[in-house]
Amino acid sequence: MSTDFLLPQFDPVKPLGRLLIQLEREGLLQDVNRICTEGNVLIEEVFSRSRRAHIARARHRLWLWLHVEKGWSYPAxxxxxxxxxTTIMSGVRAAAQDLGVPAPTGRTRRAA
Structure with a gap:
């Protein structure tokens, strides 16, 4: 799946545009896009401040994936x-419960 169509619409001067460019450089943008697609939300929505339930669920699942699969710390x-x-911790627990998987406990090692 190509993510080329996502980047031209983002202004690299704005925070979201810089973040998406950074995620692409780290090789994570395709996975972020997949999680957004599974949650039926736009990538802009998952990075927004929206508290709508379906957007928050997708955001929490993204946080869970970043923490468990990529080893990112909650502060990162x-x-x-x-x-x-602490908001990230709460969202990760909510996503784990929603998916029926054990919530992560303790620290994770940072991915090399």
Missing amino acids: IGDRFDRDH
């Missing part, structure tokens, strides 16, 4: 989403 995720690390 919080920095990217402009949220406090």
Whole structure:
């Protein structure tokens, strides 16, 4: 799946545009796009401040994926989403419960 169609619409001067360009450089944009597609939300919505339930669920699943699969710390995720690390912890627990998987406990090792 190509993500080329996503980037031209984002202004690299604005925070969201810079974040998406950074995610593409890290090779994560395709996975972020997949999670957004599975949640039936736009990539802009998952990075927004919206509290609508379907958007929040997709955002929480993205946080869970970043924490468990990529080894990102809660503060690192919080920095990217402009949220406090405790908000990220709560969202990760909610996503784990929603998916019926055990919630992560303790620290994860940062991916090399």
